[in-house]
Amino acid sequence: MEPILNVKNLTMTFGGLKALDNVNIAIEKGQIAALIGPNGAGKTTFFNCITGIYEPSKGQVTITPPGKSSQTLKGLKPNQVTERGLARTFQNIRLFQGMTVLENVMIGRHCRMNAGIFGAMIRPKSQKSEEKKATYASYEILEKIGLEKYVNEMAVNLPYGAQRRLEIARALATDPFLLLLDEPAAGMNPQETKELDDLIIWLRDNEDLSILLIEHDMKLVMSLSDRIHVVDYGKKIAEGTPKEVKSNPEVIKAYLGDDSDDA
Amino acid sequence: MVTIKKIKQAFFIALWFMVLTFPIMVIKVNTITDTVVFRWSYLFWNGIGTFFASLTWNYFLHLKENKQKTETSDDIPMVHQLLQNDRFRIPFLIALAVFFLIYPFVFPMYHTSIMISALVYVMLGLGLNIVVGLAGLLDLGYVAFYCVGAYAYALLNLHFGVSFWLALPISAVLGFMFGTLLGYPVLRLRGDYLAIVTLGFGEIIRIIMENWDDFSNGPRGISNIPPPNFFGIDLGQHGSVIYIYFIVIALVLMTIFFVGRLENSRLGRAWIALRDDEVACQAMGIDKVKTKLTAFALGATWASIGGVVFAAKTSYINPMSFTIWESITILCVVVIGGMGSAIGVIAGALVLILLPEYLRAVAEYRMLVFGALQVIVMVFKPDGLIKSVRKTYKFKKVEE
Ligand SMILES: Nc1ncnc2c1ncn2[C@@H]1O[C@H](COP(=O)(O)OP(=O)(O)O)[C@@H](O)[C@H]1O
Ligand SMILES: [Mg+2]
Numbered sequence: 001m002e003p004i005l006n007v008k009n010l011t012m013t014f015g016g017l018k019a020l021d022n023v024n025i026a027i028e029k030g031q032i033a034a035l036i037g038p039n040g041a042g043k044t045t046f047f048n049c050i051t052g053i054y055e056p057s058k059g060q061v062t063i064t065p066p067g068k069s070s071q072t073l074k075g076l077k078p079n080q081v082t083e084r085g086l087a088r089t090f091q092n093i094r095l096f097q098g099m100t101v102l103e104n105v106m107i108g109r110h111c112r113m114n115a116g117i118f119g120a121m122i123r124p125k126s127q128k129s130e131e132k133k134a135t136y137a138s139y140e141i142l143e144k145i146g147l148e149k150y151v152n153e154m155a156v157n158l159p160y161g162a163q164r165r166l167e168i169a170r171a172l173a174t175d176p177f178l179l180l181l182d183e184p185a186a187g188m189n190p191q192e193t194k195e196l197d198d199l200i201i202w203l204r205d206n207e208d209l210s211i212l213l214i215e216h217d218m219k220l221v222m223s224l225s226d227r228i229h230v231v232d233y234g235k236k237i238a239e240g241t242p243k244e245v246k247s248n249p250e251v252i253k254a255y256l257g258d259d260s261d262d263a
Numbered sequence: 264m265v266t267i268k269k270i271k272q273a274f275f276i277a278l279w280f281m282v283l284t285f286p287i288m289v290i291k292v293n294t295i296t297d298t299v300v301f302r303w304s305y306l307f308w309n310g311i312g313t314f315f316a317s318l319t320w321n322y323f324l325h326l327k328e329n330k331q332k333t334e335t336s337d338d339i340p341m342v343h344q345l346l347q348n349d350r351f352r353i354p355f356l357i358a359l360a361v362f363f364l365i366y367p368f369v370f371p372m373y374h375t376s377i378m379i380s381a382l383v384y385v386m387l388g389l390g391l392n393i394v395v396g397l398a399g400l401l402d403l404g405y406v407a408f409y410c411v412g413a414y415a416y417a418l419l420n421l422h423f424g425v426s427f428w429l430a431l432p433i434s435a436v437l438g439f440m441f442g443t444l445l446g447y448p449v450l451r452l453r454g455d456y457l458a459i460v461t462l463g464f465g466e467i468i469r470i471i472m473e474n475w476d477d478f479s480n481g482p483r484g485i486s487n488i489p490p491p492n493f494f495g496i497d498l499g500q501h502g503s504v505i506y507i508y509f510i511v512i513a514l515v516l517m518t519i520f521f522v523g524r525l526e527n528s529r530l531g532r533a534w535i536a537l538r539d540d541e542v543a544c545q546a547m548g549i550d551k552v553k554t555k556l557t558a559f560a561l562g563a564t565w566a567s568i569g570g571v572v573f574a575a576k577t578s579y580i581n582p583m584s585f586t587i588w589e590s591i592t593i594l595c596v597v598v599i600g601g602m603g604s605a606i607g608v609i610a611g612a613l614v615l616i617l618l619p620e621y622l623r624a625v626a627e628y629r630m631l632v633f634g635a636l637q638v639i640v641m642v643f644k645p646d647g648l649i650k651s652v653r654k655t656y657k658f659k660k661v662e663e
Contacts, residue, residue, distance in 0.1 A: 095539075095540075099539070116530065117561065121525065131528070
C-alpha cells in the first residue's frame with residue numbers, strides 16, 4: 001500500500017544554512033511515527049515545509065489520503081494543505097486568544113463549512129444548520145479531548161496543559177487523516193504527559209488517524225511510536241522501531257549520547 | 264496613597280513643565296505693536312495645575328494596580344451584564360427606543376442635525392470595526408470609502424438624476440468594489456506598513472477629487488445635492504432633517520443587525536483568527552486572501568453608505584470633508600470605544616462626536632482631547648470603554 005505521506009529528498013536552505021538536507025520520510029496508515037533529533041536539527045522546519053508555511057528548496061511531498069489517489073502538495077498554501085487532510089499543532093502554542101475555547105475549535109471546522117458573506121448576513125436555512133452542526137461537532141471534539149468544562153472560557157485563561165490539548169482539538173476539527181504534533185508534551189508535568197500519551201493512542205485507535213509527532217520526552221516517544229525517524233543537522237541519520245533506534249550507534253552519538261539514561 | 268516620594272516627583276514634573284511651556288505659555292509677542300509681554304501668572308498656574316494633575320494621575324494608577332491584584336483579567340463589562348439580565352434589558356431597550364423616537368420632535372432642528380452626524384459616525388465606526396477591531400488590519404485611509412459614497416451620490420445625481428434611494432445600493436456596491444481594490448495590493452502588508460499604505464490611499468482619493476476638475480468639480484465641490492425624496496412630497500427644511508434622522512436610525516439598526524451577525528459567523532470568526540495569529544489561522548485552513556479582502560470590502564461598504572447619507576444631509580460636499588483627520592476620528596471612535604466591541608463602538612461614537620458639539624470650549628481642541636483620551640484609555644482600560652465579549656454557547660447535558 002502507498003504510504004499516506006511520502007516525503008522525498010526534502011531540502012530547505014535559509015541563506016547558507018541547510019536546515020533540511022535530502023530528507024526522506026514515509027508514514028504508513030495507522031502509524032504513530034516520531035521525528036526526533038537535537039534542538040535545531042530541523043524538525044519544526046520539516047513540519048513547516050510539508051504544511052506549506054515554507055516553500056521547500058527541493059524535494060517532493062506526496063500524500064495518499066485513505067481511499068483517495070495520490071497527489072502532490074507542491075505549491076499549495078497552508079490552508080489548502082489543511083483542506084487536503086493534514087493538520088498540525090505548534091511548538092510554541094498559537095491559540096486565538098481573543099476567542100473562546102469552543103470558537104477556537106470552530107475555526108478548525110472553517111474549511112469544512114461553506115457560508116460566505118451572504119450566508120452570514122441573511123442566515124438562510126443551510127447556513128443555520130451548518131453552523132449548528134459545526135457547533136455541536138466542535139463541542140463533541142472538546143468532550144473527546146476532555147476540555148468540555150472550559151467551553152465558553154477565553155482560550156488564554158486556560159492552564160498550560162489544557163492549552164496544548166486545545167491545539168490538538170483545534171487540529172482535529174479540520175478532519176485530518178494525518179495529525180502533525182510539534183512537541184505536544186513540552187512543558188507538561190508527568191501527569192499531563194501520561195494523559196497525552198493515552199490521548200494520542202486513543203486518537204489513533206478510535207479516530208482512524210495517523211500521527212507524526214516531534215517530541216523530546218524520550219520515555220513518551222519510546223512507548224508511543226511504531227516508528228522513529230531521527231534527524232541531526234538537517235540530515236536523516238536513522239529510522240526504525242524504538243528498539244532499533246535506541247541501539248543505533250549513530251543515534252547514540254548524535255543525540256541519545258548525553259542523556260541515554262532518559263531513554 | 265500619596266507618599267512624600269510621589270509629592271517630590273510631582274513637584275519636579277511641575278517644575279520641568281513650567282520650563283518646557285515657558286515659550287508658549289508665558290512669552291507673548293505682539294507683532295503689531297512690536298512688544299513682548301511676559302505673563303508670569305500663567306507660569307504659576309501652569310505649575311500648580313501640573314503638580315495636581317501629576318498627583319491625580321499617580322493616584323489613579325495606584326488604584327488600578329491594586330484593582331488588578333484582586334480581580335481576574337476577564338471580568339465582563341457592566342453593560343454586558345446588565346444587557347444579559349432580562350429584567351433590565353427590556354425596559355432599557357424600550358427607553359432607548361422611545362428616546363430616539365421622540366428626539367427630533369422634542370429637540371430643535373440643530374440638535375437633530377448633530378445627532379444625525381453622530382449616528383453616521385456610529386455606522387462608520389461599526390464598519391471600521393470590522394477592519395480594525397475584528398480583522399486587525401490597521402486602516403488609516405478609511406475616509407476614502409466615505410468619500411467614494413458621498414461623491415457617488417453627488418455625481419450620479421448631478422449627471423443622471425439618480426435618487427437617494429437608488430444611490431444607496433449603488434454606492435454600497437461601489438464601496439465593496441473599492442474596498443477589494445485597496446485590499447489586493449496590501450494583502451502582504453501588516454501593522455505599520457499597512458497603516459502607511461492605507462493612509463496614502465486615503466489621501467490619493469482626496470487629491471484626485473481635488474484636482475480632477477472635470478470629473479469632481481475640484482475644490483469647489485458639488486452643491487445642491489437633494490435630500491432623500493419622500494414619495495415626491497416636499498417636507499420643507501425641518502421635515503427633511505427629521506426624515507433623514509429616521510433614515511439614519513434605520514441604517515444604524517441595519518448595521519448593528521448585520522455586523523452582529525457577521526461577528527458570530529464563519530466569516531467573523533475567521534477575521535478574529537486572522538487578527539490573533541496569521542500563521543495559525545492559515546494553518547487551520549482559512550484562506551487568508553479571501554478573509555482579508557472581505558474585511559476590507561465589507562468595511563468599505565458601510566463607509567460608502569455613510570457617505571451617501573452625509574452628502575444628502577449637508578447638500579454640499581467638497582474634498583476638504585474627507586481629510587486624514589476624518590479617518591483618525593473614526594479610528595479614535597473604534598479604539599476608545601473598544602476594538603471588536605459593537606456596543607463599545609456605538610458608545611464611543613456618541614461620546615466622541617456629541618461631546619465636542621456640546622462642549623464648545625473643547626471643540627477647538629478636539630484632536631488634543633482625543634489624544635489625551637486615547638492615552639488615558641490605553642493606560643486604564645486597554646480594551647476600550649466597553650470591551651468585546653464573545654458569544655457563549657449552551658449545550659444540553661446528554662442524559663445517560
Ligand atoms: N525562518 C527561518 N529563517 C532562518 N533560519 C531558520 C528559520 N527557521 C528555522 N531556521 C533554522 O533552521 C534550523 C532548524 O530549526 P528548527 O526546525 O526550528 O529546529 P528544531 O529541530 O529544534 O525544531 C535552526 O538552525 C534554525 O535556526
Ligand atoms: Mg522545533
